[in-house]
Amino acid sequence: xxxxxxxxxxxxYDGTRAVDHLNLRVKRGSVFGFLGPNxxxxxxxxxxxxxxxxxxxxxxxxxxxxVQEKPVEVKKISGFMPAESSPYPTLSALENLLYFAKFYRxxxxxxxxxxKELLELVGLSDAANKKVGAFSTGMxxxxxxxxxxINDPEVLFLDEPTNGLDPKGAVELRELVRDLxxxxxxxxxxxxxxxxxxxxSDEIGIISSGKLLISGSxxxxxxxxxxxxxxxxxxxxxxxxxxxxxxxxxxxxxxxSKELIVYAERDIxxxxxxxxxxxxxxxVDIHLxxxxxxxxxxxxxxxxxxx
Amino acid sequence: MIGAIAGKEFRDYLTGRRFxxxxxxxxxxxxxxxxxxKMGLESWNVPGSEGPKxxxxxxxxxxxxxxxxxxxxxxxxxxxxTREHEDRTLKVLMGHPVFRDQVILGKLLxxxxxxxxxxxxxxxxxxxxxxxxxxxxxxxxxxxxxFLLIYLYLMTFFTMAVAFSAHSKSSGNALMYxxxxxxxxxxxxxxxxxxxxxxxxxxxxxxxxxxxxxxxxMMQGNASMEEMQKYQTLMDEYQNxxxxxxxRYWKIQEYFQMFSPENDFTTITNYxxxxxxxxxxxxxxxxxxxxxGENEKPKHSLMESLSFAEKELAVLVxxxxxxxxxxxxxxxxxxxx
Numbered sequence: 001x002x003x004x005x006x007x008x009x010x011x012x013y014d015g016t017r018a019v020d021h022l023n024l025r026v027k028r029g030s031v032f033g034f035l036g037p038n039x040x041x042x043x044x045x046x047x048x049x050x051x052x053x054x055x056x057x058x059x060x061x062x063x064x065x066x067v068q069e070k071p072v073e074v075k076k077i078s079g080f081m082p083a084e085s086s087p088y089p090t091l092s093a094l095e096n097l098l099y100f101a102k103f104y105r106x107x108x109x110x111x112x113x114x115x116k117e118l119l120e121l122v123g124l125s126d127a128a129n130k131k132v133g134a135f136s137t138g139m140x141x142x143x144x145x146x147x148x149x150i151n152d153p154e155v156l157f158l159d160e161p162t163n164g165l166d167p168k169g170a171v172e173l174r175e176l177v178r179d180l181x182x183x184x185x186x187x188x189x190x191x192x193x194x195x196x197x198x199x200x201s202d203e204i205g206i207i208s209s210g211k212l213l214i215s216g217s218x219x220x221x222x223x224x225x226x227x228x229x230x231x232x233x234x235x236x237x238x239x240x241x242x243x244x245x246x247x248x249x250x251x252x253x254x255x256x257s258k259e260l261i262v263y264a265e266r267d268i269x270x271x272x273x274x275x276x277x278x279x280x281x282x283x284v285d286i287h288l289x290x291x292x293x294x295x296x297x298x299x300x301x302x303x304x305x306x307x
Numbered sequence: 308m309i310g311a312i313a314g315k316e317f318r319d320y321l322t323g324r325r326f327x328x329x330x331x332x333x334x335x336x337x338x339x340x341x342x343x344x345k346m347g348l349e350s351w352n353v354p355g356s357e358g359p360k361x362x363x364x365x366x367x368x369x370x371x372x373x374x375x376x377x378x379x380x381x382x383x384x385x386x387x388x389t390r391e392h393e394d395r396t397l398k399v400l401m402g403h404p405v406f407r408d409q410v411i412l413g414k415l416l417x418x419x420x421x422x423x424x425x426x427x428x429x430x431x432x433x434x435x436x437x438x439x440x441x442x443x444x445x446x447x448x449x450x451x452x453x454f455l456l457i458y459l460y461l462m463t464f465f466t467m468a469v470a471f472s473a474h475s476k477s478s479g480n481a482l483m484y485x486x487x488x489x490x491x492x493x494x495x496x497x498x499x500x501x502x503x504x505x506x507x508x509x510x511x512x513x514x515x516x517x518x519x520x521x522x523x524x525m526m527q528g529n530a531s532m533e534e535m536q537k538y539q540t541l542m543d544e545y546q547n548x549x550x551x552x553x554x555r556y557w558k559i560q561e562y563f564q565m566f567s568p569e570n571d572f573t574t575i576t577n578y579x580x581x582x583x584x585x586x587x588x589x590x591x592x593x594x595x596x597x598x599x600g601e602n603e604k605p606k607h608s609l610m611e612s613l614s615f616a617e618k619e620l621a622v623l624v625x626x627x628x629x630x631x632x633x634x635x636x637x638x639x640x641x642x643x644x
Contacts, residue, residue, distance in 0.1 A: 043644075078402075085396065090322070
């Protein structure tokens with residue numbers, strides 16, 4: 001069941017489409033990695049999903065709630081860790097969490113207990129009473145994560161959460177994301193760093209220039225990406241001297257003298273083996289090339305291909 | 308929600324360095340002004356005559372309260388919204404279940420509470436320092452009303468600064484706009500009013516040539532009875548026209564001055580502090596009668612005094628509402644990016 005759904009969600013800022021007819025589906029209890037280069041529309045999408053800005057067109061639903069109609073209801077069941085933000089510098093870490101707890105009408109005692117647990121969780125117990133103004137960027141990021149969890153949300157929106165974290169902090173955050181998923185929370189994880197999205201996400205959406213280029217599980221994405229554009233490489237024992245191949249391929253070329261590179265609309269490995277054998281070649285190795293997520297990303301975002 | 312936001316703002320203000328510095332400066336100025344006024348009045352006082360009245364002392368103080376108080380109010384409000392952008396806290400706050408109008412109302416309420424505390428402290432110190440002159444019940448009532456009016460006056464400048472903050476990209480810009488508007492309202496309205504009044508009231512009536520000739524004759528002492536009667540008739544007519552022109556001029560001037568909160572505050576203060584002040588029909592401004600005798604009762608009740616300044620009060624309230632709406636709409640309609 002999907003917990004986040006959008007229908008042609010669009011946001012235009014001063015004539016620029018920051019988000020362009022976005023159709024997203026995020027499964028309940030999953031970690032959704034929202035991947036895209038800087039300025040792709042990731043933050044704008046999150047702001048739209050939380051009702052912090054109004055869409056120019058389209059609809060967004062979180063847990064079945066129409067975000068545009070009931071943004072506060074959406075925020076009650078969500079947690080948000082915004083990018084390039086800070087907790088209140090004039091308050092201490094604990095005071096920040098107690099302040100935000102007031103918006104959920106959490107009784108003072110319960111709020112204090114929850115705030116202390118969260119500070120423990122993000123490793124800020126020792127700095128609980130220290131003013132946030134004196135915090136390092138990493139400490140602020142940790143506190144931002146804690147404040148996003150103050151209401152024990154169903155959906156957690158993390159916008160570039162590892163920005164400003166040291167490597168150890170980034171690893172801890174990813175571990176925490178996995179723990180939160182185990183608790184049944186849905187995590188919308190936005191980032192421009194591919195390996196971290198790859199590491200924590202069940203499903204991935206790649207966005208560029210406001211458009212969703214591809215989405216699905218990592219396997220689905222790779223499958224979708226290579227669909228109609230299979231890359232097969234064949235290595236033969238003998239040097240290749242081929243004039244034509246009759247197996248329905250898009251294009252082929254010989255690399256070196258013994259390697260045949262083939263682009264086909266489908267997986268034609270069996271036909272290739274047969275044809276090469278008929279032509280008297282001994283095939284040493286044949287394999288279908290599976291792209292890495294990085295290759296998919298680079299090709300989709302910077303190579304101009306779209307879903 | 309509004310209470311939570313107001314509480315945080317209130318705390319931020321009271322513990323902020325800016326509040327402490329400017330408010331301390333305001334209190335120091337008031338205290339010094341009171342001491343100076345007291346010493347001045349004592350040195351000029353003729354032995355045996357009655358002592359200074361409350362309003363004699365408060366008039367000197369009122370200028371400082373009006374000017375430094377307004378700067379103090381601006382200093383509280385100019386970064387009320389822009390600070391959230393600059394500290395990058397707005398998205399964090401708005402990510403929680405809170406409506407935008409609750410945020411801006413909370414901020415305004417937090418500032419209002421802070422100004423309330425500041426005015427209350429000022430009132431206590433001032434009232435305490437006035438005890439030496441023997442303050443009457445009527446004086447207390449008037450002082451209380453006066454500080455309520457100061458609160459209203461300061462709130463107009465606070466909401467104005469918040470309005471600019473809600474429409475500005477940086478605190479620096481908001482401060483600049485607030486200061487320029489403050490100075491414009493204080494200084495520019497008077498000369499503009501004078502220029503417009505001259506234009507709208509038309510040319511000032513000139514003495515007719517015939518009247519001038521008759522006046523010459525009269526001065527030389529060779530005017531006949533008939534000429535003297537004619538001179539009187541023409542002079543009455545001329546004076547009547549001049550009086551009408553001045554009334555027109557002052558009326559237009561008054562309308563312009565009414566748009567200056569500082570002028571409104573001074574006018575209201577004059578009526579509220581001094582029970583003997585009453586409105587001059589000719590000039591529409593506070594007009595003070597000669598100092599009353601020691602045991603003479605106040606000429607006007609507090610309500611009467613307030614009624615003299617009803618237009619100015621309405622303008623101050625109008626400003627408060629206007630800036631409030633501008634601040635509210637500015638924040639509620641702003642895009643968060």
